Amino acid sequence: MTVRVFGIAEGVREMERIAIALLGCGRIGRMHARVLARHPGARLAAVYDVLPKAAAETAGELGVPAAASAEAVLADPGIRAVLIASPTPTHVDLIVAAARAGKAILCEKPIALDMERVRACEQAIAGLTPTIMLGFNRRFDPSFAAVRQRAQAGEIGRVEQVVITSRDPEPPPADYAAASGGIFRDMTIHDFDMARSLLGDIVEVQTMGACLIDPAIGAAGDYDSVMVLLRARSGALAHINNSRRSAYGYDQRLEMFGAKGMLVAENRRATTVRAATASATECADPVLHFFIERYAEAYATEVGHFIDCLQSGATPAVGFTDGVEALRLADAAEESARTGKAVRLG
Ligand SMILES: NC(=O)c1ccc[n+]([C@@H]2O[C@H](COP(=O)([O-])OP(=O)(O)OC[C@H]3O[C@@H](n4cnc5c(N)ncnc54)[C@H](O)[C@@H]3O)[C@@H](O)[C@H]2O)c1
Numbered sequence: 147m148t149v150r151v152f153g154i155a156e157g158v159r160e161m162e163r164i165a166i167a168l169l170g171c172g173r174i175g176r177m178h179a180r181v182l183a184r185h186p187g188a189r190l191a192a193v194y195d196v197l198p199k200a201a202a203e204t205a206g207e208l209g210v211p212a213a214a215s216a217e218a219v220l221a222d223p224g225i226r227a228v229l230i231a232s233p234t235p236t237h238v239d240l241i242v243a244a245a246r247a248g249k250a251i252l253c254e255k256p257i258a259l260d261m262e263r264v265r266a267c268e269q270a271i272a273g274l275t276p277t278i279m280l281g282f283n284r285r286f287d288p289s290f291a292a293v294r295q296r297a298q299a300g301e302i303g304r305v306e307q308v309v310i311t312s313r314d315p316e317p318p319p320a321d322y323a324a325a326s327g328g329i330f331r332d333m334t335i336h337d338f339d340m341a342r343s344l345l346g347d348i349v350e351v352q353t354m355g356a357c358l359i360d361p362a363i364g365a366a367g368d369y370d371s372v373m374v375l376l377r378a379r380s381g382a383l384a385h386i387n388n389s390r391r392s393a394y395g396y397d398q399r400l401e402m403f404g405a406k407g408m409l410v411a412e413n414r415r416a417t418t419v420r421a422a423t424a425s426a427t428e429c430a431d432p433v434l435h436f437f438i439e440r441y442a443e444a445y446a447t448e449v450g451h452f453i454d455c456l457q458s459g460a461t462p463a464v465g466f467t468d469g470v471e472a473l474r475l476a477d478a479a480e481e482s483a484r485t486g487k488a489v490r491l492g
Contacts, residue, residue: 164456165191167219169240170232171204174254177438178229181446183208187453191225194218195232216240220247227251227277227456229449234259234327238267241278245270250277252452252462256335257469259327261477264470271466279452279462280469282339286447289411290400294344302404308344308384309401310337313392315436317370320362328368329355329388330476330483337374337386338475339468344402345378348475350490352376355483359391374479395433396440414440 166188168179175195182190194213195201205212213219219228220243227250230240238258244251257264257280271278284290297305312333318326326332330353342348352375357364359371370390377383389397400411413433421429434440455462478489 162457163187163189164227164453165189165225166227166229166453167192167194167213167222167225168204168229168231169194169216169219170230170236170254171195171197171200172231172233173438175229175231176204177445178231178449179204179208179210181449182229183210185446185450185453187457188449192219192222216243220244220249225249227452229452230254234332235325238263241267242270245274245276245278248274248276250452250456252279252281252449253469254281255339255469256327256331256473256476257466258473259331261470261473264473268466268470277455277462278466279455280464280466281448282336282343282464282468282472283441283444283448284336284340284398285343285444285464286451287411287441287444288447289414290340293400293402293409293411296409297344297402297404301407302402302409303406305345305380305382305402305404307382307401307403308341309399309403310340310384310386311397311399312337312386313389313397315392315395317360317363317390320360320366323360323363323368323370324366326368328476328480329370329372329390330374330479331473333390334372334374334386334388334479335472335476337388338472338479339464340400341376341378341384341386342468342471342475345376345380345382345384347379348376348384348491349379350377350488351475351478351482352488353479353482359389363390369483372479372483376475396436397433398440 166182168175171193182188190210192211192213193201193204194216201212228244230253237253355369355372357370363370372388374386402409415431417431482489
């Protein structure tokens with residue numbers, strides 16, 4: 147039998163582990179729970195979901211307590227932070243309650259679906275100064291981060307154009323589309339944040355939207371195919387293209403083009419194997435199917451960044467203001483699609 151001696155250094159590390167609770171154990175919440183459970187700097191202290199079954203499943207899988215309510219989580223002085231992964235309409239109330247309880251917050255995107263609610267949230271937490279981070283996971287994708295860093299280091303000279311491609315493998319159910327706040331606030335919001343992180347302030351938005359895939363999405367008043375043009379304060383232009391359906395899987399690519407060249411991040415595949423046969427050459431694996439697989443590293447790095455910030459006292463790289471600005475761009479894009487006119491932002 148091996149007796150495990152708990153050394154002083156290990157004991158200190160154990161004490162420094164940040165106790166984080168998860169609110170919302172759905173698609174993305176379960177994935178975050180697994181990341182938190184295996185991070186050496188964190189302790190998944192509790193999980194909560196309004197559906198007790200969902201909380202019990204995640205709690206059982208990871209051997210952590212299922213809390214009886216969000217209030218119980220927030221009242222626990224041993225819990226330092228919460229990761230909010232519940233549906234978007236619940237974010238503002240949970241952010242405000244968590245900030246009032248003195249908890250640090252990592253909240254999934256978007257903050258809310260309308261700016262009035264976001265501003266009310268901002269006012270409610272003003273003065274409480276919680277550490278707050280928004281879940282714009284794509285900033286933490288290693289390839290996209292490398293493109294940004296290399297462009298910022300001057301490798302392609304003055305940046306003139308950015309092309310962001312984001313196409314989902316299949317459309318969501320029509321009832322999801324109806325409650326999602328529309329494609330710009332639900333899906334393109336990631337790309338607006340990416341454009342801002344690459345180019346800084348955006349001053350003009352011009353959009354076209356269409357319903358080409360699922361008539362039910364159109365009937366719900368939404369688009370399933372959009373193209374967005376952005377002009378940055380620097381003068382650079384960006385093009386975002388989104389589709390709710392891509393026959394070949396989750397299409398996630400990024401291109402930055404400048405005076406001295408181009409940086410491109412291509413799609414990810416399960417392996418790098420390529421086949422050549424009598425009928426085709428250069429045949430590769432399909433691209434990774436959807437966000438949980440494609441951005442696995444990005445989600446882990448995002449949560450790791452939040453934990454690092456809590457340990458060091460640093461401000462997270464993606465904050466509340468980034469959530470506000472991405473929503474401002476989503477609102478402008480929606481207005482442009484509806485009116486057919488470009489929208490200028492201050
Ligand atoms: N960053 C990303 O890549 C990404 C991907 C998907 C979803 N999201 C965001 O994550 C959030 C959740 O999306 P999802 O797809 O996981 O949804 P989901 O419906 O699969 O899961 C949400 C869970 O939250 C629970 N819930 C509802 N109200 C709650 C409350 N008040 N407190 C605690 N739990 C509550 C639900 O019962 C459900 O289990 C949304 O805001 C969405 O925009 C982000």
